[in-house]
Amino acid sequence: MLGLFAAVVLAIAYQGNERLATVPRVTDHINLLSPDERDRIARFHDYLLSDHDIDYRILIARGIDDINQFAVNYFRDGNIGAASNSARGLLLVIDAQANQVRLEVSYALEPIYTDAFVFYVEHNQMTEFFAADRVADGILATTEMLITRANNAASGLGLDTEGWAASSGGGGARVDARIGEGTAARREDNVAIGGSASPREVLDRYRRAMEDRNNNPRLSIYSEQTREMLGQRVMTPAQMDNVAKSLRNCQPEKLFHQDNRAVLRYPIKARTCPPYFFLREDNQWRLDFTVMINAIRFGRNNEWRLVPGYSGPYGFAFRDLRFDRNGYPYPQ
Structure with a gap:
């Protein structure tokens, strides 16, 4: 049975006995998110609608008795999916008091966002951020995975081509949100590397570490500043799976080297394969993510x-390319 709060929230979906066409992109009844975070999430969801015809809404509240039934009713009565031309709707419900979350998927999207996929993103991406008290980042990181899955589906790629498919169990309805519980323990095992290892070999060791879900921020393949940065960041199983999959599918084409820095670049036509930056420290090549995150962006x-x-210091590796006003690369 729905609680008093649920009844009140459902009532906003009606006005003068007429169903409203939409509800806000983000409805946060308890101010869990800042106004800037709500706006940022709403902009990402605008992209999901314009690019993939997916109407994605967020509801954050407390005091929901039965989140499963509530999500079904709110999805229906809030007319989630009405903004989509093909009735493609998504609803994420977060109950901060009961510490639970549910992602409701419309019938039209079930072939794309299967129960197994929803289970995976909830357990291995979203709630990992929630545990670190980074709810907005968890929502956005999940949206990135939703976009990737939609892109792959539009390209005709099956579920078995994605890294999550091999490691995901069955689907579930509600899951524990884990808000503020604290991040998962970091591993302590290192990655063996010698001074003679080339940037390609270092990158291959990084791929294997990600396949093994090694979230140790102090790996010897990272530069010192990268270790400090990663020690302050959330590293989710889903993120590591995605990196491993990307590196398996991307084949480096060129190595650019200048003094104590190097860049491994992929063919320009491989648009989803970003270049990797390396710094020579203590006679070893190490990944320099601190500069990468300031130089590389993703559309x-x-x-x-x-x-x-x-x-910046790695500009030497891009002099043979031309870039449009948004920074996308093209051959000279």
């Missing part, structure tokens, strides 16, 4: 681009 289809006007 709505996960295609990489260089920050417009980039002139």
Whole structure:
């Protein structure tokens, strides 16, 4: 039976006995998110609608008695999916008091977002961020996975082509949100690497570490500043699975080297394969993610681009390319 709060929330979906066409992109009744975070999430969901015809809504509340039944009713009475031309609707319900979350999927999207996929993103991406008290980042990171799955489905790629498929169990309805519970323990095992290892070999060791879901931020394949940065960040199983899959599917084409820095680049036509930066420290090549995150950006289809006007220490690796005003690369 739905609680008093649920009845009140459902009532907003009606006005003068007429069903409203939409509810807000993000409805946060308890101010769990800041106004800027709500706006940022809403913008991402606008992209999901314009690019993939998916109407995705967020409801954050407390005091929901039965989140499963509530989500079904709110989905129906809030007319979720009405903004989509093909009735493709998604609803994420978060009950902060009961510490539970549910992602409701419309019938039209079930072939794309299967129960197993929903289970995977809830357990291995979304709630990992929630546990670190980074709810907005967890929602956005989940949206990125939803976009990737939609892109792959539009390209005719089956579920078995994605990294999550091999490691996901069955689907579930509600799951524990884990808000503020604390991040998962970090592993302590290192990755063996010698001074003679090339950037390609270092990248291969990184791929294997990600396949093994090694979330140790102090791996010897990382530069010192990268270790400090990763020690402050959430590393989810889903993120590591995605990195491993990307590296398996991407084949480096060129190595650019200048002094104590190097860049491994992929063919330009491989738009979703970003370049990797390396720094020579203590006579070993190490991944330099601290500079990468300031130089490389990703578009709505996960295609990489260089920050417009980039002139940092790795600029030598891009002089043979031309870039459009958004930073996307093209051959000269």
